[in-house]
Amino acid sequence: MTQAARPARGPGRRPGPTETREAILAEARELFAEKGYDGASLRAIARAAGVDPALVHHFFGNKEGVFIEAMRFPVDPSVLLPQIMSGPRERLGEVMVRTFLGVWGDAARRAPLLAMLRSAMTNEKAAALMREFVTSALFARAGEVAGVPQIRIQAAAGQMIGLMILRYVLRVEPMASASEDELVELVAPALQRYFG
Amino acid sequence: MTQAARPARGPGRRPGPTETREAILAEARELFAEKGYDGASLRAIARAAGVDPALVHHFFGNKEGVFIEAMRFPVDPSVLLPQIMSGPRERLGEVMVRTFLGVWGDAARRAPLLAMLRSAMTNEKAAALMREFVTSALFARAGEVAGVPQIRIQAAAGQMIGLMILRYVLRVEPMASASEDELVELVAPALQRYFG
Incomplete structure (x- = not known):
């Protein structure tokens, strides 16, 4: 998607925390589906989402936390x-x-x-x-x-x-x-x- | 389906036992899906298949037998x-x-x-x-x-x-x-x- 195709967001505006969080979860869902739970590392999820692993940590604690949110697993x-x-x-x-x-x-x-x-x-x-x-x-x-x-x-x-x-x-x-x-x-x- | 569209069967030829059996099972699957197990009677299954209830009895014993065959339930x-x-x-x-x-x-x-x-x-x-x-x-x-x-x-x-x-x-x-x-x-x- 080109910048021009995103009407709600001006060029150069950085995504807010909610958007970043959702983007990480979307990438996590894909990686989990493709690589399984053991195969998808927190680092790889961060890389796919284009963010620092520390940010994934900050949002979700650890890989388990990412999984629980991404898959809506109803129990922590x-x-x-x-x-x-x-x-x-x-x-x-x-x-x-x-x-x-x-x-x-x-x-x-x-x-x-x-x-x-x-x-x-x-x-x-x-x-x-x-x-x-x-x-x-x-x-x-x-x-x-x-x-x-x-x-x-x-x-x-x-x-x-x-x-x-x-x-x-x-x-x-x-x-x-x-x-x-x-x-x-x-x-x-x-x-x-x-x-x- | 018109008679003309069934090349293998001449006009007026009666279906053989295998065809009748399969026709009963097909009707049974539909009736079970629609009415549930309790709601689909052996008599209604026979009526839907256009056969005598005695024939359904002959092929499958009872409603339970029809269900087991129709749903491929792996246990009798x-x-x-x-x-x-x-x-x-x-x-x-x-x-x-x-x-x-x-x-x-x-x-x-x-x-x-x-x-x-x-x-x-x-x-x-x-x-x-x-x-x-x-x-x-x-x-x-x-x-x-x-x-x-x-x-x-x-x-x-x-x-x-x-x-x-x-x-x-x-x-x-x-x-x-x-x-x-x-x-x-x-x-x-x-x-x-x-x-x-």
Whole structure:
């Protein structure tokens, strides 16, 4: 696009912070789609957007922060995990059930998750992107913080993901109408078993 | 389409059994998509295909059989459930894990399941269709046979559905490479708890 084609912006006017932020996110989305989560570095995202890496840092903290914003991922693991781990260990299962219900129960937060999952079902690149992100930002870190082997974290996550699909996508009854407390009573012990 | 446009079939020749079968399935797919599983009767499917209901019965047994063929549903619950229930009750969890791995581990059987799930994620009618089928053909019957409340059947199914998504769609490690026996050891006790 030539300068002349941008009527709202005079020649030589520098883009404002909002425009720069959006430009970085647009480039990030492209790079993530092309290179995956592990393959797209913060430096490469900055280069593609024509800005200094320090500015990307300033706006988003780190690559994880860029991803969360660019993909509208409805959960920030660096906030969520400490929150889940803050309670007593014997209530980990309960807190995990309540946390999943909080995120998935909110249609606006559920939508981008379902969009990513849907893409992952058709497209290997989209699957790799989601796999790399959840592996490094969620599972690996959760396993570390909780001192639990990866496969047990994944079994617990699997329990909750499947439950969320039955409750919020297929909406089978009585799962769809069960109260939060009923679900805690039903499922928390199964999760707790994985956290041993 | 006029008779003249069908070069392979002379005027007045009656369609053969394969053509009739395919015509019934095509009409069934349309009716299921439009009316859902509960709303599409075997009689209405026969009427739409211009055949006697007895012929639909002859080809597919019942509505469930029509659905399984029309939607390429990779599992026949009337075969699968007795198989799962045939063993000792304390091994129900193990048999369920092995059964899910058998179906989802086969790419040709996984594909139509994922296609249905993907549609259900975007389209309320597709979600209703899948919900009605799994509720009446799988969950209700499994609950009855096993003498377990619906919500416990669904919690167990949720565990396996989420696990299958992590293993076969996202392919996170080590879940994706774990052996069948490892997964039985990890997950069967959680399922067994639901069947209590």
